[in-house]
Amino acid sequence: MPEKSELEMLCLEKGLRMTGQRRIIASVISLAGDHPDVEEIHKRAVQRDNGISIATVYRTVKLMEEFGLVERHEFGDGRARFEVTPEAHHDHIIDVETGEIVEFVDPELELLQRHIAERLGYRLVDHRMELFAVKITGR
Amino acid sequence: MPEKSELEMLCLEKGLRMTGQRRIIASVISLAGDHPDVEEIHKRAVQRDNGISIATVYRTVKLMEEFGLVERHEFGDGRARFEVTPEAHHDHIIDVETGEIVEFVDPELELLQRHIAERLGYRLVDHRMELFAVKITGR
DNA sequence: CTAGCTGCAAATTCTTTGCTACTAT
DNA sequence: ATAGTAGCAAAGAATTTGCAGCTAG
Numbered sequence: 001m002p003e004k005s006e007l008e009m010l011c012l013e014k015g016l017r018m019t020g021q022r023r024i025i026a027s028v029i030s031l032a033g034d035h036p037d038v039e040e041i042h043k044r045a046v047q048r049d050n051g052i053s054i055a056t057v058y059r060t061v062k063l064m065e066e067f068g069l070v071e072r073h074e075f076g077d078g079r080a081r082f083e084v085t086p087e088a089h090h091d092h093i094i095d096v097e098t099g100e101i102v103e104f105v106d107p108e109l110e111l112l113q114r115h116i117a118e119r120l121g122y123r124l125v126d127h128r129m130e131l132f133a134v135k136i137t138g139r
Numbered sequence: 140m141p142e143k144s145e146l147e148m149l150c151l152e153k154g155l156r157m158t159g160q161r162r163i164i165a166s167v168i169s170l171a172g173d174h175p176d177v178e179e180i181h182k183r184a185v186q187r188d189n190g191i192s193i194a195t196v197y198r199t200v201k202l203m204e205e206f207g208l209v210e211r212h213e214f215g216d217g218r219a220r221f222e223v224t225p226e227a228h229h230d231h232i233i234d235v236e237t238g239e240i241v242e243f244v245d246p247e248l249e250l251l252q253r254h255i256a257e258r259l260g261y262r263l264v265d266h267r268m269e270l271f272a273v274k275i276t277g278r
Numbered sequence: 279c280t281a282g283c284t285g286c287a288a289a290t291t292c293t294t295t296g297c298t299a300c301t302a303t
Numbered sequence: 304a305t306a307g308t309a310g311c312a313a314a315g316a317a318t319t320t321g322c323a324g325c326t327a328g
Contacts, residue, residue, distance in 0.1 A: 017301090017302055017303075017306090017307065017308075018302080019301075019302070019307095019308065019309075020301095021308085021309070022308090037292095038292080038293080039292090051309090051310080052309085052310090053309070053310050053311070054293095055293090055294080055295085055309080055310070055311075055312095056308080056309055056310075058292090058293060058294070059294085059295095059308080059309085062293095062294090074213055074215065076213065076267070078291075078292075078317095078318095079291085079292065079293095080292085080293090093255075093256060093259060093261055095261070096264060096265075102259060102261075104255060104259060106251070106255050108251060109248075109251055109252075109255065112245070112247060112248055112251060113248075113268075113270055116232075116243060116245050116248065116270065117232060117270050117272045118275070120232060120241060120243060121274060121275050122232055122234070122241075122270070122272035122273060122274055122275060123272055123273050123274075123275050124270055124271070124272045125235060125271050125272055125273055126235075126270075126271040127268065127269065127270045127271060128215070128267075128268065128269050128271070129252075129266065129267065129268040129269075130266065130267050130268075131252055131255065131256050131261070131263055131265075131266045132263070132264050132265040132266060132267070133256045133261035133262055133263045133264055134261060134262050134264055135260060135261055135262075136257070136260050136261060136262050156281090156282065156283075156326090156327060156328075157327080158282095158283060158284080158326075158327070159326095160283085160284070161283090176317095177317080177318080178317090190284090190285080191284090191285090192284070192285045192286070193318095194284080194285065194286075194287095194318090194319080194320085195283080195284060195285075197317090197318060197319070198283085198284085198319085198320095201318095201319090217293095217316075217317075218316085218317065218318095219317085219318090
């Protein structure tokens, strides 16, 4: 048996029942450097077990999301995209020309968001931010 | 004929053909103080002309969005919500308990976002940010 | 007049779910 | 053992679209 993926171990910690399908799906998400959608996760999973159904992928990512193990993003293209919940929160820049996604953290930004909310009488519980941008070409 | 809504005038400026249905839909969006989704816009439009189909609402908001007259938002509940494109850009705080949406502008935030993008080699073309929060009760 | 719009229903796309057989624990 | 899971196909929800008749300009 191949070694456990990071996400599989997180699932075990939460006491989730680990089926063969879930192991593969967990591994696919763990190894993904990008932010794959369900169809893409399914495509990669099927390469390792051609019997996995897309319904199982949907059920699995939903389950993992409910346990806080993966994060769901909606980048505006209509389908949900996933990544292992990062240790440190980060936001995304989407290159509108290439679709490439860059992650970043900015503590100043996080602080400012909290302040804005407080100024309006709210306590921030979550936020979502995406920057849409184009690469600056060196002239 | 009732007077023209703000959004209807914007449509005319763009040279859009103004049908009865479009006038009503424009007016509904113009007068909405909230951020109605297509179903809600349709519901309000039907009160003034019970023949308007929801397909027309979909087509109309899409058209107006393509002309930059309305803005589409996805607040994470699966359906798109609309508002007349504001003069000055603003972001949203969503009260996760009540669903209430508060608009705000923060120049400092806008600036910071541009800086973050530039720092990573990008030129910001757009952004989306929603703060999810709960009202601070006075103890 | 005629390009463009509308209503209707069928089609798409993404996601969820009922059911029966199967499997992790 | 047995509660939870997988596959399949059908159901849903939001949105789009083909078509034939209607309408703004």
